[in-house]
Amino acid sequence: MVGLVIVSHSYKIAEGIKDLTDQVAPTHKGIVCAGGMEDKSIGTDAVRISEAIKQAESGDGVVVLADLGSGIMSAETAIELLEGEDINAKLVDAPIVEGSIAAAVTAACGSKLEEVIAAAEQTKAVKKIN
């Protein structure tokens, strides 16, 4: 199953999104949070994110969603830190709540990495109010 890592500056935001993904994709066991710093203060930590990616990986690749600004930079750094490890991790350009839910649901259905990425990316264009 494609893994999912949720990166936010806020520990609570990442945990809160995981509460939502657990609700919509209860069978997915490879969703891992990397929110905030080690002491739960605000920030992002590339080393913790790379550990989360390792934890989320089960052989089918990992999708990473990040909130904003340095969260993106830390996520990119985390993926680079995994150079040499056999893990196909991709950072997806998508809103973190909608993207995480779309990724969790499609991954839980057994979709491939590319399909999970596409599902998450599609949420970027979704209009909330018509």
Next chain:
Amino acid sequence: MSTRVYDCLKAIGEKIIENRDFLTDLDREIGDADHGVNMARGFQSVIEKVSQDDSDIGASLKKAGMTLLSTVGGASGPLYGTAYMEAGKVLMGKETLTADDLKLALEAAIAGIQKRGKAEKGEKTMLDSLIPAYDVYCEKIGGGASIVDALDAACTAANEGIEFTKTIAATKGRASYLGDRSIGHQDPGATSLTLTLETIRDFLKG
């Protein structure tokens, strides 16, 4: 007894910690008032975690970079972390530093920061100090100047870079939300970068 590279990293850390409130105040004007606090926390960890006995300059810089990645928290974490790690890669295995080694390290640091931040010169970032400093450094060592004299000229260029950041609007990071209102304020990242170069110069001057 600690190694020279450790002592230099410690000197940089102490300089950043000493300027914590100054850097944070600069960041309060145009950012989120955390640059000094974040950098001081990161460098406190660098002082604690980098091995005092390791004389490998590259390995020590890499360790410093990894430490910054996991302790700074804000944008400076991945930016400075990547800069130190990339500089570390080109200096791996070296126990002494020539003028050319430092040139390659600065070059790698710039490339790392650009890769991570996707910024160019002129966007009110640390690159506005680092790139002019690097250019002047290369020119000086190309003309046969010593590492200390070249760094001295580079520091002057870095300080001019800080002055330049006052005249332009930010287009990267949180300060970019302010647009033209960021004009008139010096960039905190360019400032911490210049403090770093000045500390390296003073350290090598002995």
